[in-house]
Amino acid sequence: MSSYAQHLSTVSARFDEALAATGYDAVIIYAGQPRYAFQDDNPYAYRVNPLFKYWLPLTHSPQSALYYKPGHKPVVFLYQPRDFWHAQVAIAAGEWQQHVDLVVIDDPLKIAAHLGDKLKQAVLLGEDFAEPASSWPVSQRNPQALLDYLHYQRAVKTAWEIDNLRIANERATRAHVAARDAFFAGASELGIQQAYLAAIDAREIDMPYNNIVALNEHGAILHYDIYQHQAPQPVRSFLIDAGAYYHGYCADITRTYTTQTNGFFAELIAAMDAKQRGLIDSIQVGQSYADLHVAQHHNTAQLLHDFGLMNGSVESILAQGYTRAFFPHGLGHLIGLQVHDVAGHLKNPQGELHERDPNHPFLRLTRTMEEGQVFTIEPGLYVIDQLLEPYAGNTDFNWQRIDELRPYGGVRIEDSVVASASGKHQNLTRDAFAKLGVR
Structure with missing residues (x-):
């Protein structure tokens, strides 16, 4: 087993333990998206949600998300917009793609459409200051008990x-x-x-x-x-x-x-x-x-x-x-x-x-x-x-x-x-x- 596969196994086990200990069924981890300067149309530099890159070596895929329910493969919604204003970040083939169900989307609203009622049982981990995350009908948003559990585990590195x-x-x-x-x-x-x-x-x-x-x-x-x-x-x-x-x-x-x-x-x-x-x-x-x-x-x-x-x-x-x-x-x-x-x-x-x-x-x-x-x-x-x-x-x-x-x-x-x-x-x-x- 590769070191990344072992890492993903450890992360999955940590999430399983944390979800069970805090009474939650599943998580949707939002990669985040750029914020815009006040009264301007220029965004601040984008920083990916650390919990998203904990699972995946992806740091330049805003408005993407990962859904995880214990016992199931993670589902990754990779946002790749059809946009003639900006160049897309090239996503090279990588080992991570072998361990997830990959869904490529051109509209972040498709995340909720794809998950349907599963969102209602999921906890959101990530920013929700804007669409699409602000409208997701999730069960909880960034519950402190779950964050504490996950953050505590992160100190020991794979x-x-x-x-x-x-x-x-x-x-x-x-x-x-x-x-x-x-x-x-x-x-x-x-x-x-x-x-x-x-x-x-x-x-x-x-x-x-x-x-x-x-x-x-x-x-x-x-x-x-x-x-x-x-x-x-x-x-x-x-x-x-x-x-x-x-x-x-x-x-x-x-x-x-x-x-x-x-x-x-x-x-x-x-x-x-x-x-x-x-x-x-x-x-x-x-x-x-x-x-x-x-x-x-x-x-x-x-x-x-x-x-x-x-x-x-x-x-x-x-x-x-x-x-x-x-x-x-x-x-x-x-x-x-x-x-x-x-x-x-x-x-x-x-x-x-x-x-x-x-x-x-x-x-x-x-x-x-x-x-x-x-x-x-x-x-x-x-x-x-x-x-x-x-x-x-x-x-x-x-x-x-x-x-x-x-x-x-x-x-x-x-x-x-x-x-x-x-x-x-x-x-x-x-x-x-x-x-x-x-x-």
């Missing part, structure tokens, strides 16, 4: 999903190398972004999120995506957080570079890289991811101490909560069909949530780590003036040293990791870089 994530990382690392080379050649933020996209033959709407391409102090803006047309003078540092898609699965990679061959910031990058690698090596299945996040705050306190950014001991830096001013975001998140994949705080399929620590409000993942989960590990350290303002005049802070770091913005390093009970975790990102001969 072999086919991990293969897709691996290829997404391989695509992204090729583009990262091109972006790095553009940086060292003196390109602007916009020029670096263009080099990234050219390396994988992609448009910006083909990215899983807006790439962060930040030179110098822009590296301290966590979701920076402005792209200046001129490179600053002098150029000191480069932080890039950028990904790629493959079959709808996401890569999310961050690297930090400097024009220095040695010195303060180069040493900080190397030290952060070592801490990140050590944290990945320490991962234990059965451990809470939140504990891993707290461990990184210990690492941050150590870095603040070692690089003279803070006065006092590592223990006092940590006890005062000072690390949160330099490392405000979470250590990472689940990744898969979505960059920030769902159910990061679910305790079980019934929708119970893990208790959140108010000291770490931006942590997206608090679940127990399980074999087959894929998540990012992305520690960072930045000079963010807004977060430092409350400490003005505090002599625990070495303001002179902080001022030295400020023009570089900050450092972040991010990999995607597949957890293994054996402790031999797969680092999809570093494996992909290694294939390119990059450390």
